Amino acid sequence: MTLVIGSFTIGLILSILSIGVFISFRILHFCDITVDGSITLGASVAAVLLVQGHSPLAATLAATAAGALAGFVTGVLHTRFRIQEILSGILVMTALYSVNLRVMGRSNVPLLDTRDIAAPLGGILSVMAGDGEALMLAGWRVPIHDVAMLLTAFMMTAAVAFMLHRFLLTQFGTAMRATGENPQMIRAQGIDNRNMLIFGLACSNGLVGMAGALLAQYQGFADVQMGIGMIVWGLASIIIGEALVGKAGPGFAIVGAMMGTVLFRLLVAIALRWGLDPNDLKMVTALFVFAALVLPRYGKDLGRKLMGGRRHA
Amino acid sequence: MLKIRNLCKTFFAGTPNQVNALRDIDLDIEEGCFAAIIGTNGSGKSTLLNAVAGAFQVDEGVIELDGVDIARQPEYQRARQVGRVFQNPFAGTAAGMSIAENIALAMRRGRRQGLRRAVGSKVREEIQSRVRTLDMGLEDRLDNAIGTLSGGQRQALTLLMATWRRPKLLLLDEHTAALDPKSAGQVAALTKEIIQRENLTALMVTHSMEQAVQLSDHIVMMHKGQIIEQYGAECKASVRVADLLNAFDRVRRRELLDPDVADLLARQYA
Incomplete structure (x- = not known):
């Protein structure tokens, strides 16, 4: 039960990251690697502010703003200085590694005895449960804090x-x-596509920063390494989501990204439970994204061949 | 309305591939005039149109629209007064978005895009009634992705979008060239109808001399980055396709004797 709740909670938190990646990858058609840095930035900013005694809400908002700033810089590098999109992301991501170390002052900030964003709800639940520490859910004892976080x-x-x-x-x-979709078209409508892209990347990375802040509060620490591979996580989730609900309109895509993230997280939890070496996780994720991107194309060819064969027979 | 003076543009300046795409262009288009630019491949006609649209910065010269020099304005800023239809039917619309959403963007061309719903019921009604005038049955498919339409339908919608808010200048870049003959005819007829009804000032690049003769009131002939001949309103009425072809022939023959060109050739093959 703890495993399921944990997976769902992380899945939901990372959904915000996936929605952020959805903005850059699917809406702006911009492959933005800044994400790997901005989620850690969000986590570090939030962790440091929490340790200093600021409110969890303020810390989360500050993390969002910090992420948005990172996305803004990536957008400016790409549009104003004409650096290739991937490279703009790589530059900001690399720079953020140092920024994150500066923000935290070391490579890891544990969050001990700090209030987190689930605390108010935890308080309410605990009162409702009669000042208990745990709730009974379908016969399982679940710590109130976990439920509140979920x-x-x-x-x-x-x-x-x-x-x-x-x-x-x-x-x-x-x-x-x-x-x-079409920068030429939007320019012809009198809108500056470059500023639009910068704004979109700021939104995207703002959400990623928010996800980082929540993740740090959930797992109880911020670590300078925690962002590695997050962009691939986000992509995997989006792809699963599209397989689940299709691409019919932005509403479906957003819900799909959320469902994809939670499902992916559950799959990972199950795989780890069954003995997958955590060190192999990123390799497996990368292979999964590769397969999801490539298979549909080959699948179509294969289908055509099979159909053609049948027609000949 | 449109006044162009000493417009020059050189691509790849200082390299062996240097192209003098526009050489000292002067051009005046009166308000309400529909001008066609014709010319051979590489004559600079599309370059001239793109220079007016702002797709690149010109090297020197003045582009005055309604008394204001727009030559240094970025493309998106000019688009507030200039409507455009591109040669590629896919260039003027966002394929994955619905017809209604595409048009809603065009309805606010040059205005602030706010946080109101893009396609509210009032906007939808307005879109529906104007799309119905196209007589293509698209008014019942407003929520379909525009990418599912044919090139001709997309081009007709792009034309509608470019003229939804009356532009001071409409730029048409061979906008029927990529269409099948039937759609090309439809779009050409629609172009003429809209331009006449709204009394628009328009500049059209075309390969088809027939189209130039039939649609426009003013023909500009370009060759090698220069305007070589113009047929204004007074003599345009009597111009036939054959006259234009003759004019091109004359240019080619003159060119054979042109001392500069001979000099250039001599240097190139020396």
Whole structure:
């Protein structure tokens, strides 16, 4: 049960990351590696602020702003200095490694005895449960804090998804989507596609920073290494989501990214439980994304061959 | 309305591939005039159009639109007053977005894109009624992705979008060249109808001299980055395709004797 709740919680937190990656990768058609740095940036900023005694909400918001700033820089590098998109991301990600070490002052900041963002809800639940430490869920004893974190993560993810969906259907959001689809077209409508891209990358990395802040609070520490491979995680989740719900419109895609993240996290938990070496996890993830990107194409060819064969027979 | 003076653009300056794409272009287009630019491949006609649209910065010269020099403005800023239809039918619309969303963007061309719903019920009604005038049955498919439409339908919608908010200048870059003959005819007819109805000032690049003769009131002939001949409103009425072909022939013959060109050739093959 703890495993399931843990997977769901991390899945929901990382959903925010996936939604961020969805903005850059699917809406702006910009492969943004900044993510690997900005999630750690979010985590470090939040961790340091929490250790200093700031409120979890303020720390999370500050982490979001920090992530957005990272995305802004990537966008400026690409649009104003004409650096290739991948390279702009790599530059910012690399620089962020040092920034993160500066922010934290060392490579790891543990969060002991600090309030986290689930604390208010935990308090309410604990009162409702009669000042207990744990709840009984379907016959399992579950620590109240875990339940509170799960619900908080769910509420925040749902709020982010809802707001993003609303935003994408506004005039401004429509313009942002068109920027990714066809920059020439959006320029012809009198909109500066470069500023639009910068704004989109800031939004994307802002969400990634928020995910980092929540992740740090959930796992109880921020670590300078925690961002490695996160972009691939996000991509894997988006691809699973598209396989689950299709690509019909931004609403489906957002829900798909959330479902994909949670499902992927559950799969990983199960695989680890069955004895997958955690060290192999990133390799497996990368192979999975590779397969998901390539197989549909070969699948189509294969299908055509089979169909053709049948027709001849 | 449009006044161009000493417009010059050289690509790859200082390299062996140097192209003098625009050489000292002067051009005046009156308000309400529909001008066509014709010319051989590489004559600079599309370059001239793109220079006006702002796809690149010109080396020197003035592009005055309604009394304001726009030659240094970025492309998106000019687009607030200039409507455009591209040769590639896919270039003017965002394929993955719906017809309604694409048009909603065009309805706010040059205005602030706010945080209101892009396609509200009022906007949808307006879109529906204007799309119905195209008579293509698209008014019932407003929520379909625009990428599912044919090239002709997309080009017709792009034209509608470019003129939704009356542009001071409409730029058409061989906008029927990539279409099948039937769609090309439809789009050409629609172009003429919209331009006449709204009394637009327009500049059209075309390969088809027939189209130039039939649609426009003013023909500009380009060759090697220069304007070599113009047929204004007064003599345009009597111009036939054959006259244009003759004019091109004259240019080619003159060119054979042109001392500069002979000099150039001599240097190139020396």
